Amino acid sequence: KAAEGEVLQLGSQAEYKGKKAAIAAALGHEVNNADTNLEENILEAEIGETGLVLSHYPKTHLKRWHAVPPVKPIGGSPGEMGKQVNIPIEQEKVMLDKFQENQFNLMASDMISLNRSLPDVRLEKCKVKKYPDLLPTTSIVIVFHNEAWTTLIRTIWSTINRSPRPLLKEIILVDDASEKEHLGKKLEDYIKTLPVPTRLFRTENRSGLIRARLLGAKHVRGDVITFLDAHCECTEGWLEPLLARIVEDRTTVVCPIIDVISDTTFEYIQASDITWGGFNWKLNFRWYRVPEREMKRREGDRTAPLRTPTMAGGLFAIDKEYFYKIGSYDEGMDIWGGENLEMSFRVWQCGGRLEIIPCSHVGHVFRDKSPYSFPGGVQNIVLHNAARVAEVWMDEWGEFYYAMTPGALNVPVGDVSERKALRERLKCKSFRWYLENIYPESQMPLDYYYLGEIRNAETSNCLDTNGGKSGQPVGMGYCHGMGGNQVFAYTKRHQIMSDDNCLDAAHPRGPIKLIRCHGMRGNQDWTYDAQTRTIKHTNTGMCLDKPEEADVWKPVLRPCSRARSQQWLMQTEFKW
Ligand code: UD2
Ligand code: MN
Numbered sequence: 001k002a003a004e005g006e007v008l009q010l011g012s013q014a015e016y017k018g019k020k021a022a023i024a025a026a027l028g029h030e031v032n033n034a035d036t037n038l039e040e041n042i043l044e045a046e047i048g049e050t051g052l053v054l055s056h057y058p059k060t061h062l063k064r065w066h067a068v069p070p071v072k073p074i075g076g077s078p079g080e081m082g083k084q085v086n087i088p089i090e091q092e093k094v095m096l097d098k099f100q101e102n103q104f105n106l107m108a109s110d111m112i113s114l115n116r117s118l119p120d121v122r123l124e125k126c127k128v129k130k131y132p133d134l135l136p137t138t139s140i141v142i143v144f145h146n147e148a149w150t151t152l153i154r155t156i157w158s159t160i161n162r163s164p165r166p167l168l169k170e171i172i173l174v175d176d177a178s179e180k181e182h183l184g185k186k187l188e189d190y191i192k193t194l195p196v197p198t199r200l201f202r203t204e205n206r207s208g209l210i211r212a213r214l215l216g217a218k219h220v221r222g223d224v225i226t227f228l229d230a231h232c233e234c235t236e237g238w239l240e241p242l243l244a245r246i247v248e249d250r251t252t253v254v255c256p257i258i259d260v261i262s263d264t265t266f267e268y269i270q271a272s273d274i275t276w277g278g279f280n281w282k283l284n285f286r287w288y289r290v291p292e293r294e295m296k297r298r299e300g301d302r303t304a305p306l307r308t309p310t311m312a313g314g315l316f317a318i319d320k321e322y323f324y325k326i327g328s329y330d331e332g333m334d335i336w337g338g339e340n341l342e343m344s345f346r347v348w349q350c351g352g353r354l355e356i357i358p359c360s361h362v363g364h365v366f367r368d369k370s371p372y373s374f375p376g377g378v379q380n381i382v383l384h385n386a387a388r389v390a391e392v393w394m395d396e397w398g399e400f401y402y403a404m405t406p407g408a409l410n411v412p413v414g415d416v417s418e419r420k421a422l423r424e425r426l427k428c429k430s431f432r433w434y435l436e437n438i439y440p441e442s443q444m445p446l447d448y449y450y451l452g453e454i455r456n457a458e459t460s461n462c463l464d465t466n467g468g469k470s471g472q473p474v475g476m477g478y479c480h481g482m483g484g485n486q487v488f489a490y491t492k493r494h495q496i497m498s499d500d501n502c503l504d505a506a507h508p509r510g511p512i513k514l515i516r517c518h519g520m521r522g523n524q525d526w527t528y529d530a531q532t533r534t535i536k537h538t539n540t541g542m543c544l545d546k547p548e549e550a551d552v553w554k555p556v557l558r559p560c561s562r563a564r565s566q567q568w569l570m571q572t573e574f575k576w
Pocket of ligand 1: 340
């Protein structure tokens with residue numbers, strides 16, 4: 001039996017891989033970090049007080065570190081402690097002009113110190129949490145295209161000022177073919193003056209953020225890669241919890257809570273810690289409320305890692321070896337979009353984990369619009385990237401994407417054979433497994449009877465959302481057979497869904513609205529009878545009927561009869 005405090009090198013002993021019991025038996029101790037993914041190479045085992053702690057990291061790679069003291073506010077400087085910056089009214093016109101360039105208030109950003117202080121937004125319990133004395137080093141990878149000077153440099157300084165120096169191996173900048181003068185020689189000279197090794201690489205041609213990140217990752221010397229957008233601000237203690245989680249299990253991909261830096265005032269605004277990442281049928285990333293199920297799993301501890309179905313994409317840390325093992329990124333994706341869902345599905349389906357670490361907070365300037373060009377057209381690029389996600393990872397649920405976004409069918413998806421081979425090679429699980437185990441609350445129903453248009457037998461018109469948002473009434477329209485707003489799913493949970501909204505009737509005479517699906521039946525419970533072709537609303541006992549004369553484009557509820565206007569056809573022949 002090995003002695004307490006002893007460190008055992010297991011690196012080359014392949015027979016231990018995946019065999020917790022074998023390790024425990026060989027060394028005569030219980031394994032006490034149950035979370036560790038034993039499919040991964042375990043390099044070391046340390047005998048702790050209560051048993052063995054297995055590690056993917058050899059001790060020699062880890063560094064001793066100390067918490068960094070807070071950045072002190074500079075008296076009289078705008079925006080200190082994350083406060084908002086207000087532009088005097090007489091400068092408003094210039095401010096608005098400058099806004100266009102980056103789609104954020106550049107004038108405000110330029111007024112704020114590159115070292116500005118921020119509030120410590122962490123929960124009290126986070127501030128006193130103990131992390132291991134030894135943690136791996138990380139390289140920060142920041143890619144940018146035409147980023148403004150002050151936001152970029154403030155991102156850099158906020159990592160330097162708030163990361164324990166021994167853990168910060170280097171900063172890697174990747175300029176993705178920017179056209180701004182300040183990102184040329186001025187930047188090269190500036191980074192030479194920084195107290196942390198900082199290297200700048202440039203893509204030859206505009207590559208998009210996915211391939212730019214791949215270029216940056218190639219040069220990483222740290223054990224962990226931490227990606228950040230070029231307009232972020234890290235807060236106190238942001239890094240340690242991320243690295244500590246990866247050290248527990250290097251198959252965990254970790255994200256901070258992404259707080260909001262206002263695009264208009266640069267105020268630092270704390271984001272909710274009860275939202276996680278999801279996605280809609282269009283394969284847009286969306287924030288949704290964390291369900292009770294996950295709160296319970298964390299035993300109500302708001303500081304515990306949150307298992308999120310997807311990530312926003314810009315801010316995360318990942319073990320460098322694992323990044324490659326799990327398939328880095330899909331090089332076939334251009335410019336922007338889709339890579340975040342691709343990595344999320346891939347990590348979960350291929351045996352890893354994706355988590356938000358609530359003790360880590362990083363601010364990000366969220367914008368309403370993209371400031372830069374999309375060579376080839378925004379729509380084409382975004383649809384192309386998302387289609388690759390659907391093709392490779394989503395199995396039959398890819399249908400939802402194409403039904404909702406018929407335009408995607410006209411965009412070539414390119415060669416996905418390598419990505420499919422990766423999925424085979426890593427023996428990744430199905431999308432059904434993902435929906436069942438990781439994301440049962442998903443907006444894509446796990447089990448459904450039907451996906452397509454819903455046509456009224458008498459009028460031959462179809463239910464149509466008219467692109468309406470949650471709270472708006474559902475409408476009717478001439479059936480166009482093109483999917484999109486006329487696509488509905490009838491699910492085994494008795495919902496009639498369009499994207500993340502469900503048909504919802506609160507009153508027998510009231511409008512039938514589109515409301516965010518809650519999955520709890522109630523006003524959203526419908527039964528389709530394939531024989532009589534009626535769609536019956538359970539709570540009111542009424543049947544879905546064609547619109548009244550007065551409001552010819554809104555279906556209503558009526559007492560059930562045999563009327564033809566209450567018959568609905570759930571069969572589609574899409575024109576594509
Ligand atoms: C979010 C992510 C972003 C990325 C994107 C989907 C956050 C906070 N942000 O959008 O990281 O995952 O979703 O793709 O989670 N860039 C280039 N070359 C380009 C285009 C962009 O280098 O051709 C840079 C850009 O300068 C920025 C980063 O990539 O630093 C992300 O772009 P963004 O800020 O426009 O993306 P965002 O925050 O809207
Ligand atoms: Mn961004």
